[in-house]
Amino acid sequence: MQMLLIALISATVATQAAAAGICVQNASETDYVFVAHADDGTREVADLASGEILCSAGDAKGTVAVFASRDDLEGCSRRIPANTTERLILFPHVDLCTWERMR
Known part of the structure; x- marks a missing residue:
């Protein structure tokens, strides 16, 4: 029962976040360090703990990215449609990320 409740809360949060524009969630x-950038909006950067979400306002497609630290020049990035939350599942190495799309 507790796992079902956690899954429902996670889905609700992801749906609400996606309505905000371009969002990324740390599911690892x-x-x-995460970046959310809507092509017609803002660019947001934040350190996210597991489960946290970062959104950038805008109505156009955009890019989300993840970096091991703020000093890193390379990480993983992904283009996503507007009003979408992309979840990082695994970041073992630069350009080898596992993502999941939430709408």
Whole structure:
């Protein structure tokens, strides 16, 4: 029952976040630096712990990215449609990320 409740809360949060524009969620177990950038809106950067979400306002497609630290020049990025939350599942190495799309 508790796992079902957690899944429902996660889906609700992702749906609400997606309505905000371009969003990225850290679904991994490690803290990373994330970027959410809507092509017609803002660019947001934040350190996200597991489960946290970062959104950038805008109505156009955009880019989300993840970096191991703020000093890193390379990470993983992904183009996504507007009003979407992209979840990082795994970041083992630069350009080898596993993502999941939430709408």
